[in-house]
Amino acid sequence: MATPERPPRWDEQVQHRLARGEETALGELYDQLAPMVHGLAGRILADPTAAAQLTREIFAHVWEHPEDFDPARGTLRSWLGALTHRRAVERLRARRAAEHVPGEDGRDTEDEIRAVATAARVQYVVDSLPRSLRETIAVTYYDGRTYRETARLLGIGEQAAKQRMRLGLELLATELAEERARQDEAGDGET
16 A cells, blocks of 8 residues: 655755745745844854854855755754854854964863853754743743742643653753754764
């Protein structure tokens, strides 16, 4: 018995349209994902002009090389996030190297770059979580509240607050581990 083929996902459709040179596909992709790309670049680079420039370069790369995206390895969103992260960290390293004062060992600079990159990666993953999990994590961690305070503030039970935290943190850990594996496969195991 033959199995019906699944319809292509949105990101696969966009990739095929980009490969055919459809400018409207680039516009749709930009409308959907430019805020995420720009936000991630901005968190890492801490420079709005550099973030805007990197955002343009990322979408130019997608336009010129749509075949670089492999739908079997994940979504277009996660691929663009990883690409943006890698290039932003490269830019940050280059900028810090240009600012390097002779005689310094560079360890503090590299530690700072890793800390900034990790924080941006965590924020990117948290931003992509479902709203209820994202809110629970934000209230608990970013506002420094206990799960009881979070439950009261969000109007949910304490058990629900615990479950949301646990699930959100598990998803965060899984996504970060998968991203690390993708980076290691790409030969960029330093970030």
